[in-house]
Amino acid sequence: MKTFTEHLQDYTSFFNSRLPEYFPFSNGEENRVVEAMFYSVSNGGKRLRPFLVAQTAALFGIDKEESLPVAVSLECLHSYSLIHDDLPAMDNDTLRRGKPTCHIKFDEATAILAGDGLLTYAFEILNQPQYIPDSNIRSELSSLLAQSAGAFKGMVAGQMLDLYTEQNKVSDNQAETTIKHIEEMKTGCLLSYACEAGAILGKADFESRKKLIEYSRKIGIAFQIADDILDVEGNQTLVGKTLNKDADQGKLTFISIYGLEKAKKIEKELISEAKEIISSLAPDTTILQQLADFIIYRSK
């Protein structure tokens, strides 16, 4: 029997081998922006979000081939957010998964455009009938993705609030609520989208969908706590980015609020709750349960 890591690696290989099909190159000089888009989206790590789409869709009988366009679309959107996050005016990062960030490899203008291009392309992919024959599903996914990534209650709202708290002191009694709110929007929304997208593709019933959303919220917060812990404890080579950056910048993190030990405790509780929620959803939810565990143990 395959281990979880083997399942994940198999999917990552599958995803990476199919990704180039979505990036046809033209002959004009506008190639540069497509090249930058592909450079960034190829530098992919574990493809956790696509894997979540594939695994939740699989619960409802949708195979990885059928869920692939939704997975690629989401990864394009995720990549755009990383490119723009890394820009000098934002986090000013030069390294991403051990490779130069997009604006370092290319230039700042190209990186801005590459991010814009990937964000736009995410919606183009979602709306091709050859990928998703049912127009109701195409449109529901587009609506949910836009809300999850958006400026009102989604990822962009989270990024804005994150920047705000870097520049403005949050009072101690507000810190916990604020960090949770930031992370739910900044990271959680796209993880929730990944799970809900699987349910939408699989035409899941309301109860199943609700459970998947709850599951995704728990692992979303745990994911961010794990990230904060990695930032303090991680192995720089494994993580592939500059470490201790958050603490150096005096940033609000789960560690700065709870301390390391309590953060680890909360993280474990969240994962245990997530596993409990998902367990009753289908006859076999093994992989999604192992994925919850993996959220904590990745790169450790």
Added chain:
Amino acid sequence: MKTFTEHLQDYTSFFNSRLPEYFPFSNGEENRVVEAMFYSVSNGGKRLRPFLVAQTAALFGIDKEESLPVAVSLECLHSYSLIHDDLPAMDNDTLRRGKPTCHIKFDEATAILAGDGLLTYAFEILNQPQYIPDSNIRSELSSLLAQSAGAFKGMVAGQMLDLYTEQNKVSDNQAETTIKHIEEMKTGCLLSYACEAGAILGKADFESRKKLIEYSRKIGIAFQIADDILDVEGNQTLVGKTLNKDADQGKLTFISIYGLEKAKKIEKELISEAKEIISSLAPDTTILQQLADFIIYRSK
């Protein structure tokens, strides 16, 4: 009988009065990005693209109320492109329609996020069933908008090629083809989308749609030639942006290729062809014909 200018002003007033409904403010600090989005999209000028959507949809019996969400969505997308275009790493503009650009009024990070937020919101609006009940129309519009604004053959591709030609000399015999290609993608694609969106909303037949696309291509090029002429001849107060910037930067423009007189001649021919194409489309195409003329005479 109303003049064209009165028709346009009426629509601009209608559009501007309804725009705030699409920007509900929340109470969190993420307000800042929504504030920046609304600041930019409110600074709207003539609302030419929304007006095009409304007028082409009207040819097929769709009233301005019904086409409004599509018009707002397009204007959000157009605004995003202006915000990102104005950034220091791109055109580095401080003034837009006589007001500080988004990154000057707020800051660079907020402007990047505001652009991202508006681009995302354009697709959110398009995919709300309460705005557009037919999911096929929602998805077709989303697909076309993403392609028109995208990095492969759309607006982002045009911006990339535009940047490239600023930094790399284009040979004289390539200049005309290159500038046409840039402008078709950079400006033309969204104007074409505006016209085709009206046709999609109105479930127009293939022939009508084809004519609208041809019409939009002609006025698209004329629009950019007019912009280049304005840059040389315009009244700074009326235009509301820094003039002669293109010539100062040695940028490839229609004027730098054709010279002023020939550019004006070509512009007039394009408008005359556009009017000819549109005239047979419906019993009354007066406003769209006047709009073609207006493309040349705006702000002169």
